[in-house]
Amino acid sequence: MSFRRAVVRQSKFRHVFAQAWKAEHCLDDVRVTRVTWEAPLCVANPKFIALIVEAGGGGAFLVLPLNKSGRVDQNTPTVCGHAAPVLDVQWCPHDDNVIASASEDCTVKVWQIPDGGLKAPMTEAVVTLEAHSKRVGILAWHPTALNILLTAGCDNMLCIWDVGTGELVYQLSDAHPDLIYSVCWNREGSVVCTTCKDKALRVIDPRRGTVLKVREKAHEGTRPMRAVFLSDGKILTTGFSRMSERQLALWDTRDLSEPMAVQEMDTSNGVLLPFYDPDTSMVYLCGKGYDEVVTLRAEFGTVHMSIVHEAEKSIQSMESCRIL
Known part of the structure; x- marks a missing residue:
């Protein structure tokens, strides 16, 4: 007589939940930018939180200490050296006082934030990077190499810079026939994955200037896609089906x-923005009208994606959660 033991999959994240912060721990009266651009409005690191805000006659972003809470005074100093709205900001992973900003003025600027935050408006950048002919909306610091920054603009061009010298190290202008939606380094910083308006997912070696892999129509829909590398080298994409259903997809870079x-x-219609935490292998998905925590699990040769918690949280809340 034989007995078959039932196999019950249990996720170690099954008890994960999100809890909204109390009002006294939140930031109030922040005049965030009204510019339409599918990107997070804030980024955080262990010291500061940066928020892209409205600015008259140029572009600006706030930099506040991470422990700041309550009402933000309208006279709070900003980083305001751009001639047009700021589209993206990213903290350097190797120096908590260094942040890069990309703008509609076609430039990228790198700033040195003093300990304790700003006491006066900051207008002079450490370095200004100029090579793009159209607005720049994507920044991606190299995960392992110091001072290496990747930028992508609406001119369909990828640029890699040494921000220590301001030198343009690599330039890739013929890999994308249309607008680039997202760029992400792999964990080692050897390749990047990109998504484009042509619906293709690409794996690129930027130093050799070659496209290693291409998947046409990674998602069938016409709305923007996003892609992030996971720790094991796989790629997670968000996009839309032909019927405008929002989708997640997991890809093996060896075979797309x-x-x-x-x-x-x-x-x-809201684009899903993925935030990946390599320490827990959790992905935070944020978008208009949709905030959930998703886990990926691979075992016995199969891959399981499960939604472990849904919460009403903003993109700003998720970014803070990812850091804290």
């Missing part, structure tokens, strides 16, 4: 012919 897994989410 078919996704390892696809999950339909819901029907909405």
Whole structure:
């Protein structure tokens, strides 16, 4: 007589939940930018939180100590050296006082924030990077190499800079026929994955200037896609189906012919922005009208994607959660 033991999959994240911060721990009266651009409005590191804000006659962002809470005075000093709205800001992973900003003025600027935050408006950048002919909306610091920054603009061009010298190290201008939606380094910093308006997912070696892998129509929909590298080298993409359903897909970079897994989410126009935490292998998804925590699990040769918690949180809250 034989007995078959039932196999019950249990996730170690099954008890994960999100809790909204109390009002006294939140930031109030922040005049965030009204510029339409599918990107987070804030980024945080262990010292500061930076928020892109409205500015008359140029572009600006706030830099506040991470422990700051309550009302933000309208006279709070800003970083305000751009001639047009700021589209993206990213903290350097190797120096908590260094931040890069990208703008509609076609430039990228790198700033040195003093300990304790700003006491007066900052207008002079440490270095200004100029090579793009159209607005710049994507920044990605190299995960392991000091002072290496990747930028992508609406001129469909990728640039890699040494911000220590201001030198343009590599330039890739013919890999994308249309607008670049997202760029992400892998964990080692040897390749990047990109998504583009042509619906293709690409794996690129930027130093050699070559496209290693291409997956046409990674998602069938016409709305923007996003892609992030996971710690094991796989790629997670967010996009839309032909019927405008929001989707998640998991890809093996060795073979992009078919996704390892696809999950339909819901029907909405809001682009899903993925934030990956390599320490827990958790992905935070944020978008208009949709905030959930998703885990990826691979075992016995199969891949399982499960939504472990749904919470009403803003992109700003998720960015702070990812850091804290």
